[in-house]
Amino acid sequence: MTQTLLTLLDWFLPIAYLALWTVHARTFRLPLDQDRPTWLERITGKIPLMIMLAIHAGYTILRGLAQQAWPLSNKAEFFSLLALSILAVWLFTQRDEEDAQTGIFFLGITATFQIFACALMIPIKDTTHPILHENPIYGVHVLFMVLGFAALAVGAIDAIMYILLARALKNREMGLVFQKLPPLIRIEETSKRATVTGIFLLGIGLSLGHIVALYGLDSVNPWDPKIVLTDLAWLAYIVGMITIKLKGLGGLRMGYLSLAAFIILMLTVAISSLYLPSFHSFPG
Amino acid sequence: MSNYKPSDIGAFSFSHRNTTLEERDLLALSDHEIQDLLPRLRDILQGEVAILSTCNRTELYAYSPFAKHLWEYSRNILAELRGVSLSILPEPAQFHGHPAIRHLLRVSASLESLALGEDQILAQVKNAYDLMLGLDDKSPMLDQLFQFAIRSGKQVRTDTTLCQGNVSISSVSVDLAKKIFGNFKRTSILLVGAGETAMNAAVHFHGAGARSFIIANRSEERGQIAATRLGGEYMPLHRLSDACVRADIAVFATGSKQHLIDKETIDNIMRARRNKQLFLIDISNPRNIAPEVEDHDGVYLFNIDHLEKIVAENLRGREDQIPLAEEIIESYIARWEVWLRERRVIPTIGALSRHFMGIREQELKEHVNRVSPEEYELLEAFSKRLVRRMQHNPIMFLREAAENGSLRSDELDLIIELHKLQPKD
Incomplete structure (x- = not known):
């Protein structure tokens, strides 16, 4: 019964995300000053997105309950959690906005991850998981880490949009970028909100990771290069945010800084995963 | 309706193409005046009349x-209404038949507007339509024509970009500001100068929802008047930097011969603003803002040349859409023609059907008491089917010929004559 429901949801989620993305893409094509049909306004409103978030969260919980462990045992589950996190963070950053104009980008990413998840998903009975995945603190640590990275990614995508629009305005190019992106100040706000949220969530995730490492694992090197580098990257983010706040940096410079910080963070994670020896392996 | 002649539809137009602004002002009619004129002109013409009047x-x-x-009759009434001699009234551009229909559709699509693609005309055509519908007597032909005009106008707006992109300096400025700040609920607008240009821009921002204005002007008296008008605050021009620190958008429209803002000033302003975005619009001639000012990260500077370039591009973009809009209009003219043909055929179809059913009823009456009730029922059913099958082909011929436009007037007359029909409108 549970497996049937999970299989149905495995198929439903990518199809629903794709359908929502198609509607958002259609809205994106319309001129901003043109009245939208009521049905389109309803579908692209917040309620369908909240329903999708609830269904996806319900699916993740159901999967966890079915395997009696955090649903992080394979690539498919990780992609699905990533899709869920991006949707959650994006919706959170858009909470004050009347309409979610950037749905075409973020729902596109969410749909892509969920399609990968659907393609790679295996039945519960065939999944195996390490005993660590049954540790509640470990699960919360991974959840916060994924949410944190997703928030920083959303912040970085917003920063790219900010840079594109600001440059279009500076160069007085009234093309597609000018016509289709939301107002500059709104992108700046959502980018800041996503970045601050990301730093906060990542902070909790890292702290919980340290607790798990100290109390949940038998032998851990406190100077494990992967952990140290990730901690340093997180600290650099905090220092960057404080500098921006204190120096009153704004505009394009802040956009470039946010983007650079995210790229450095991702490179750090990638390099440490590929080249440095560690007890810790990132999901997948 | 069956006697419809295309030339029975006429349009008389006074616009920027054939009149001066003064003449158009003289001829502009209020809704009240139109409501008064319509029944009088209907009586004189013994037909349907509609009036569209905009600024x-x-x-x-x-x-x-x-x-x-129409014009011969209405010019006397208009001259009397305005208290002017007949010779003062200009001559209208006249359209009859299809050109009249095409003209209304073009007007509705804003192809005939002074500012190509302007958005208000469709609402004004709707208003003219509503005023006509408000009359006691019906206007079936113009009713339909205006419906076609409104529908085609809407389609032009949705299927083309004819009405997109603003084509005035002030509205382009508002558009740009919206792209930076979204809405103007929490946005403060600084007007540097209190002349007509600055006030015109202020009116546009006010119309877009801006409510917080600061007016910096050399003459305090004029500045205070402008501030009162906009419900804003006056600041003397020597405190321009302070005003720029507080504002989000600054519109410069003064006669100053030297730069009011230079690189050094903007550096100080932006430091005080903690680099918060500042949108500078310089519509003065000569420029009030030094060009280097825009090198600053958070400053977005648009001067009159930049704005005029955008206006020209938008206008070019609209002009490119003219062929598409005209295609839509021609498709509606074709639909109008189909509607006309159907209007002409429908009464004939009704009359044909009544004619056959009448014959059937007459024949049935002959047999009422000659056959048993069961046999009579059979006869009724039989005759009904027979008549239906007999009239099927001529009715289908009329419908199809009307739809594809192949129906000739003499063919329709022949059917009417052959069956001695009396089509009702």
Whole structure:
């Protein structure tokens, strides 16, 4: 019964995300000053997105309950959690906005991850998981880490949009970028909100990771290069945010800084995963 | 309706193409005046009349055998209404038949507007339509024509970009500001100068929802008047930097011969603003803002040249859409023609059906008491089927011929004559 429901949801989620993305893409094509049909306004409103978030969260919980462990045992589950996190963070950053104009980008990413998840998903009975995945603190640590990275990614995508629009305005190019992106100040706000949220969530995730490492694992090197580098990257983010706040940096410079910080963070994670020896392996 | 002649539809137009602004002002009619004029003109013409009047155009439409005389009749009334001699009134551009229909559709699509693609005309055509519908007597022909005009106008707006992109300096400025700040609920607008240009820009921002204004002007008296008008605050020009620190958008429209803002000033302003975005609009001639100011990260500077370039591009973009809009209009003219043909055929189909059913009823009456009730029932059913099958082909012929436009007038007359029909409208 549970497996049937999970299989149905495995198929439903990518199809629903794709359908929502198609509607958002259609809205994106319309001129901003043109009245939208009521049905389109309803579908692209917040309620369908909240329903999708609830269904996806319900699916993740159901999967966890079915395997009696955090649903992080394979690539498919990780992609699905990533899709869920991006949707959650994006919706959170858009909470004050009347309409979610950037749905075409973020729902596109969410749909892509969920399609990968659907393609790679295996039945519960065939999944195996390490005993660590049954540790509640470990699960919360991974959840916060994924949410944190997703928030920083959303912040970085917003920063790219900010840079594109600001440059279009500076160069007085009234093309597609000018016509289709939301107002500059709104992108700046959502980018800041996503970045601050990301730093906060990542902070909790890292702290919980340290607790798990100290109390949940038998032998851990406190100077494990992967952990140290990730901690340093997180600290650099905090220092960057404080500098921006204190120096009153704004505009394009802040956009470039946010983007650079995210790229450095991702490179750090990638390099440490590929080249440095560690007890810790990132999901997948 | 079956006697419809295309030339019975006439349009008389006074617009920027054939009149001066003063003449258009003289001819502009209020809704009240139109409501008063419509029944009088209907009586004189013994037909249907509609009047479209905007600040830039006055047009009279008529459907009547005397449509071509509409202006002759109405000019006396208009001269009397305005208290001017007949010679002062300009001559209208006249359209009859299909050109009249095409003209209304073009007006509705804003292809005939002074500012190509302007958005208000469609609402004004709707208003003219509503005023006509408000009359006690019906106007079936113009009713339909205006419906076609409104529908085609809407389609032009949705299927083309004819009405997109602003084509005035002030509205382009508002558009740009919206792209930076979204809305103007929490946005403060600084007007540097209190002349007509600055006030015109302020009116546009006010119309877009801006409510917080600061007016910096050399003359305190004029600045205070402008501040009162906008519900804003006056600041003397020597405190311009302070005003720029507080504002989000600054519109410069002064006669100053030297730069009011230079690189050093903007550095200080932006430091005080903690680099918060500042949108500078310089519509002065000569420029009030040094060009280097825009090198600053958070400063977005648009001067009159930049704005005029955007206006020209938008206008070019609209002009590119003209062929598409005209295609839509022609498709509606074709639909109008189909509607006309159907209107002409439908009464004939009704009459044909009544004719056959009448014969059937007469024949059935002959047999009422001659056959048993069961046999009579059979006869009724039989005759009904027979009549239906007999009239099927001529009715289908009429419908199809009307739809594809192949029906000739003499063919329709022949059917009417052959069966001695009396089609009702």
